[in-house]
Amino acid sequence: MSSMTNTKIAEKFEQIADLLEFQGSNPFRIRAYRNGAKVIRDYPVSMASLIEDEQKDLTSIDGIGKDLAEKCQTLVQTGSLPMLDELLAEIPKTVLDLLRVPGLGPKKAAAVHKELGVATLEELKAACEAGEVQKLKGFGAKTEQAILGGLSIASAANKRILWIKANAIAEQLRTHMNACAAIEKFDFAGSYRRGKETIGDLDILAVSTDADAVMDHFATFEDIASVIGRGGTKMSVRLENGFQVDLRVVSHESFGAAMQYFTGSKEHNVIVRGIAKKRGLKVNEYGVFKTNDDQDEYVAGGSEEDVYAALGLPCFPPELREARREFDWAAAGQLPDLIQLKDIKADLHMHTVATDGKATIQQMIAAAQDRGLKYIAITDHSKRVSMANGLDESRLLQQWQEIDRINEDLQKSFHVLKGIECDILEAGGMDLSDEVLAQADWVIASVHYGQKQPKAKITARILGAIQNPYVTMIAHPTGRLLNKREPYEVDLDQVFAAAAEHGTLMELNANPYRLDLDDVFCGMAKDHGIPIVINTDAHSVDGLDVMVCGIQQARRAGLTKHDVANTRTWNQLQKLLRK
């Protein structure tokens, strides 16, 4: 059994692309590796299982040709790749860090490496400070200073921040830009608009006839640490926390084209341009143009709808613009009607003061009602999670008695499920007896300890929970914490197959640090016919508000409300549970 996941294969291909780029190889070859990495990372079935299957030909996947298919097979079967090893023998791995310095691309990085023997960030800093870098051909004093500047903020500048944190910054910027009289209208584009789980920078597009006035106003935003650049239509700044914000001022008739262009993703746009070209059209941030010999003729650009319509395409929801399956869906007229926040009727994972939550059951009910929910599940921790004061059998049964009383008082205006987040023990098996679990309305199973166990062991634990007749859902199935902790080594191919067989649901945990399952795995689960449950895992009243992050992730996965179990009433949802 191979432990080569799609993510790991993609990382290897990315590394090859970096190394080839550093070597100055054919840019299209480099792009082929990057594209292959992306296709594999996003593919809804694991390469390992496809190769095992033997029926499946990897080259039938768009972007994977004979060569990349062979490299996949080698990686899956041997765990390594001779070609990559050879490249690494020629170029020290630390050199790739140079490519992460803002302002230092592959050409200049290669120059400092070749001419000055610089192989690490420390050596680069020393070479700059010694004034050696500015002597190189194509370099100068300003370039040297820019590299030094890039080095000092390299770690902060390259770190992607959580969407919810970018959202807080965006809200401040929105308020600031609203006060600018020269702006006719503005909006945010980029990965923030696409609702990605982490954001690299913010892009603001503004319509105005006075770009200078807009930029002058932008420059007064209090959090700006430095101005990276400013031209006639574009300005880039870095905030105190190292985060970059780009502003672009466009004309009214270009706003839609600019939104389309800067929302991306880059890969999505490459395909859009290809489609345009075939139709004798050209797309850039100013509009869609008919390409004539003498002069290009403006066709569309005021709105995104117009831009896409001019190319015979539907206006893709931003969350779908990832060059995955959206163009196939569009061609088949089957663009999914994506789930919305208002479709959610229940939140089925939350904690109370009984364990590590901050609010009582009653407070959580009131907060859920405020947010338009019809029912919730109270799912405190089980006893093994001692740090959180997890519930043993008797405390749990007591809590359920209390919930029975509460439900009577509510008189069907709202419903509370008797639930539990039961720990899957390190040795396998559940933390509470089947006798108790049988009395629950809703049993979540999740891993808290032994997260670093080898693949076979941790997978077997989760499979055991799926086979338990009382477990209704697996919570945060991979355990990842964005920017903090890697996912468990769990084999989701096996997990999804078992869940589909036993009628166990999978969670999309909406906590912005988790978003687990991620969008690609949600798509895989959907392909297995497994209903997804989007939950907040709230530990407080405010914790219920992160549902919006889960919805964005679900939309990126292409999920409709029919794919998500907690868009149903409790009666309807029970029919989904085949146990």
Next chain:
DNA sequence: GCCGTTTTCGGCCCGACTGTTTTCAGTCG
């Protein structure tokens, strides 16, 4: 390295800004 109602070779998205140049390469998105 991938791909093909321009199909096995010759393409492969497009533009802003900067710095080092003196017409353009490199970087970025």
